[in-house]
Amino acid sequence: MSEHRHRTRLLPLTAAMLMLGVIGRAILALPTTGDGLAVPMRAGAEASGIPNVITAVLLDFRGYDTLLEIAVLMLATVAVLSLREDPAALSRRIAGGAGPVLGTLTRALAPIMLLVAGHLVLVGSSGPGGAFQGGAVLGAAGILLMLSGYARPAWASRRAVRWVLAVGLIVFIGVALYPLLSGGTLLQYPPENRKDLILLVEALLTLSIGASLVSLFLASASSTEGGGRR
Amino acid sequence: MTSYLIYVAGGALLYALGTYGLLARRHLIHKVISANLMGSGVFLILIGLGNRAEGGPDPVPQAMVLTGIVVTVALTALGLAIIKRYYSATGLTNLDDEPPAGERP
The missing domain is CATH 1.20.5 (Single alpha-helices involved in coiled-coils or other helix-helix interfaces)
Structure with missing residues (x-):
């Protein structure tokens, strides 16, 4: 043995x-020192009108990485959703209900988290923030609501949730392909509205990332009543 | 200025630890945690190496790590979902044991 x-x-x-x-x-x-791509990236970010160089790298210079990354996230979400054992996992209450303290705290926190998520997307082009950070906060808000016993509201039908999941990737692919029509290359944003397009893609990506994080979490929620064993 | 080496060495150690866990641990959730550990090691190495630049950190490794984190989230969620389904189908938490007789679906 x-x-x-x-x-x-x-x-x-x-x-x-x-x-x-x-x-x-x-x-x-x-080598122990080396600037890598820091200098050209900073110069490029200045020129493209997106002072936050990380956002410029993510959505402009290395936009292809980000496009494929969103595709990977969506693919994983689809796979996890199709592996779930309880088809109603996304709409069922997963906890018996929040006590007065947790319920009040969640009601107070959820709007603030939505505000923070929107703020992170808007400042993402010039300061720390961006679609992924905003999406993470949005996803956390959704998971917190679900854990505190709030079920999915009736207006958010399954079809609507699926559209929210897909809209980020669909619009990103559209924006990536559009320049090909006028003889450009993939993901070549037109210079005159580059900033607006990036903000649009980021805003929709935030929604999709938030929805997919909530779906990934809820799809594996236990099928026993009241949360049960995990 | 070799302070980046601390982060890189830490990342390499995390990666080696994850490799060991992935191969030595039998419980599938331990394997997922080990794969996450390997990923965190790679992120730490990338961030550390990006800090060699003199005029401030190189943004490209940082953006790559941000991309990597999202891919890791997808990997972890998919892995856990498959493990959960495997467990409810066979009652096993590793790939080595035979399922108890009569419980194979």
Whole structure:
């Protein structure tokens, strides 16, 4: 038994040490200073009218990465939704109901979280913030509401939720493909309304990311009544 | 200025720890946590290396890490959903054991 255990631990330990060695060797071979792409990126961000260089990299210079990343997130959401055991998982109350303290706190917090999410998207072009940060806050607000016993409101039908999930990716693909019609390249924003287009894509991405985070969380909620065992 | 090496070394250690966990642990949720640990190690290495620039951090690795975090969220959620479905189908939490007789669907 102990010999078997010993043997099963030896391979993982060797693999881990090997990885550590390879990474360490690669890191030490790099120069200790280097600007990378910092200088051209900053200059490009200034020129494109998006002072927050991270947002400029995400949605402009490396927009293709972000487009595929949203596609990955949507694909995972679709997969998780189709794996769920309880088809009503997205609309059922997952907790018996919040007590007076949690209920009041959630009612007070939810509008503030919506405000913060919107603010993060709007300031994202010039300061810290952006679609992912806004989407994370939006998703957290939704999960908090669901955990406090608020069910999905009646006006948010399944179809509406699916559209919210998909709209970010659809509009992003549309904006990416549009320049091809006029002989441009993929994701080449027209210079005169580059900032507006990026803000539009970011706002819709925020909605989709928030909705997908809530869906990912709720789809795996336990199917037993009242939350039950997780 | 080699303070970035602290972060890079920490990231490499996290990555190695994750590799070990992914291979040595049998419980599937432990494997998902290990994969997350490996991802966090890569993020730490990228952020650390981006800090070698003199005029402030390189924004490209930061944007790549932001992208990576979202992909990790998708990976984790999908992994957990598959594990949950596997558990309710077989009653097992690892890939090695045989399901109890008569419980195979």
